[in-house]
Amino acid sequence: MRHLPLLAALVSAAILFQPSSDACTNLIVGKKASVDGSVICTYNCDGFGFAASLGFSRPGRHEPGEMIAIRQGWGPDAKVNYIPQVEYTYGVVGLVNEKQVSIVETTWDGRKELRNPDGWLDYFTLMNLTLQRAASAREAIGIMHQLVQEYGYNATGESFAVCDKEEAWFMELIGKGPGRKGAVWVARRLPDDCITAYANASRIRQFPQAKKLNKKLGYSIVEGECMYSNDVISFAREMGYYNGADKDFSFREAYGPLDFGAIRYCEARVWSFFRHHYDKEVMDNYLPFLNGDLTEHDALPLWIKPAAPVSYRDIQEDMRDHYEGTALDMTADVSAGPWASPYRNQPVNYQAPDGTKMFRERPIGCQQSGMTMVCRMRSWLPDAVGGVCYFNLDDATMVAYVPVYCGINRIPEPFRRENNNIREFSTESAFWMCNFVANMVYPRWSALYPDLREAQVELEDFFEADDAEVVSRAASLTAGELSDFLSASVIANTDKMMARWDKLAKFLIVKHNDQIMLPSAGGELLPGRHTSPAYSPAFISAIKAETGNRYVRPE
Numbered sequence: 001m002r003h004l005p006l007l008a009a010l011v012s013a014a015i016l017f018q019p020s021s022d023a024c025t026n027l028i029v030g031k032k033a034s035v036d037g038s039v040i041c042t043y044n045c046d047g048f049g050f051a052a053s054l055g056f057s058r059p060g061r062h063e064p065g066e067m068i069a070i071r072q073g074w075g076p077d078a079k080v081n082y083i084p085q086v087e088y089t090y091g092v093v094g095l096v097n098e099k100q101v102s103i104v105e106t107t108w109d110g111r112k113e114l115r116n117p118d119g120w121l122d123y124f125t126l127m128n129l130t131l132q133r134a135a136s137a138r139e140a141i142g143i144m145h146q147l148v149q150e151y152g153y154n155a156t157g158e159s160f161a162v163c164d165k166e167e168a169w170f171m172e173l174i175g176k177g178p179g180r181k182g183a184v185w186v187a188r189r190l191p192d193d194c195i196t197a198y199a200n201a202s203r204i205r206q207f208p209q210a211k212k213l214n215k216k217l218g219y220s221i222v223e224g225e226c227m228y229s230n231d232v233i234s235f236a237r238e239m240g241y242y243n244g245a246d247k248d249f250s251f252r253e254a255y256g257p258l259d260f261g262a263i264r265y266c267e268a269r270v271w272s273f274f275r276h277h278y279d280k281e282v283m284d285n286y287l288p289f290l291n292g293d294l295t296e297h298d299a300l301p302l303w304i305k306p307a308a309p310v311s312y313r314d315i316q317e318d319m320r321d322h323y324e325g326t327a328l329d330m331t332a333d334v335s336a337g338p339w340a341s342p343y344r345n346q347p348v349n350y351q352a353p354d355g356t357k358m359f360r361e362r363p364i365g366c367q368q369s370g371m372t373m374v375c376r377m378r379s380w381l382p383d384a385v386g387g388v389c390y391f392n393l394d395d396a397t398m399v400a401y402v403p404v405y406c407g408i409n410r411i412p413e414p415f416r417r418e419n420n421n422i423r424e425f426s427t428e429s430a431f432w433m434c435n436f437v438a439n440m441v442y443p444r445w446s447a448l449y450p451d452l453r454e455a456q457v458e459l460e461d462f463f464e465a466d467d468a469e470v471v472s473r474a475a476s477l478t479a480g481e482l483s484d485f486l487s488a489s490v491i492a493n494t495d496k497m498m499a500r501w502d503k504l505a506k507f508l509i510v511k512h513n514d515q516i517m518l519p520s521a522g523g524e525l526l527p528g529r530h531t532s533p534a535y536s537p538a539f540i541s542a543i544k545a546e547t548g549n550r551y552v553r554p555e
Helices: 010-016 123-133 137-151 232-238 251-255 260-276 280-284 312-318 430-474 479-511 537-547
Strands: 026-029 039-046 066-072 079-084 102-109 157-163 168-175 183-189 195-198 219-222 226-229 349-351 357-359 369-377 387-392 402-405
Touching: 026 102, 026 157, 026 168, 026 312, 039 102, 039 157, 039 168, 039 312, 066 123, 102 123, 102 369, 123 137, 123 157, 137 157, 137 168, 137 183, 137 226, 168 251, 183 232, 195 260, 232 251, 260 280, 260 312, 312 369, 312 430, 387 430, 402 430, 402 479, 430 479
Parallel strands: none
Antiparallel strands: 026 039, 026 195, 039 369, 066 079, 102 157, 157 168, 168 183, 183 226, 219 226, 349 357, 369 387, 387 402
16 A cells, blocks of 8 residues: 655645634636636635645546545644545646636534544545546535545535636535534535625525435435535434424524624625625615624525626725725724724724723735635636636735646745745745735835735736736647746746835835835835825824814914
């Protein structure tokens, strides 16, 4: 029996960090809802105190008897188990494989008694094993079922966006508790002309059901609409979570019921995304729901048909959302501080000096993101160039998304694990260069962010134009030539991003030294005197209200 080296497989990437269990976001776009017919899904992997990297696994054929090492749980002390390798594994870059299959996730915990600590697979290992084995989204869902049945699942409630170049599916899954392998789950196909989102709350309620359970597969299929584990309803009855008719069964109510936190901290992200692409007045009718009033609405729509087709650039902007322009706008009140910042450094839940329980908003764009990606699958192009993962390390608001094609054969040095150490700053690290700039901008948002935004748009405009050149050039290359060409392109673009961020960091400290602003244009300083950036109106009004006439200048 041959054992593969522990770190030779992409699945072992799961041990490199332990992201927060309740802070990720997925936006999902069907092919007829996008401007160009691409399927799109996104991932902010959020959690304080970890440095991520770009996952990479080469394709390969394997001999009978080969075993792959996986870790049971997180951290260096996790137990190592071995499972049989399959005959062929697809190459994976980020969370997109060489067949343009992508899987991303958010955690919602749900009924925590259903976590099986003896299960071998956590959600990240499950995703990566499946990406190495699946040629389509539907096949991926079946493989995920088989893997948890055989090896057990040790995480809590999870939502997965499972997409390929033709379809977008979303799947909710939770284990069965200590000593029980397998999981109960439902997967819905997103209508091609619709969009949806996930942000750490269960969202599937009732779902189409087959006339007869498929006992051979262990899961049932309503063709083109829905797939679900055969025992998803019967198990809920067994556990006392449900006692009604099958047709009325709600996955969310049984396994992940909402509370105020799930609504305001999670569903509000979905609401804001929908609001960007739908009638704003209609979406604002859900504001009482976001405040915990379920009188008129007890759920957001599972999906919506956008008012106009969306582009991948639109989706990149959606990943940077802080509720700007809405009733939840994080820049518009005194809590945004003097520089109207959408970021907060206190916990989501905190307490006032008088004991009042408080909370802060929790938008899609947040400083604790370890990595962010927008996965774009294009059916009309060869897989190697059609599948692209727009990627960077840190908060989506504070980075430029670099296009990484799924057909590359090596990854850029700034995205490699070895160059992104959470405890060692390095100018060769994408994580640290992005965080270096971001942490200058966070405290003085309104003054510094426009300079970052200028650099961000400059790079992303360049990358969009460059993609057209890459696609054009790819048509004339052999498979081997294409792989080298795509790798060189991704490396060059990553280097361009790193050089621009190095220039930006130096520019910011000079332009804004001692909290003033020197004149500039196009990322270059201009002659002239400095100015002092103004406090936000909300902050000035708060000072006046708090201090009375103390700072009122006499006439």
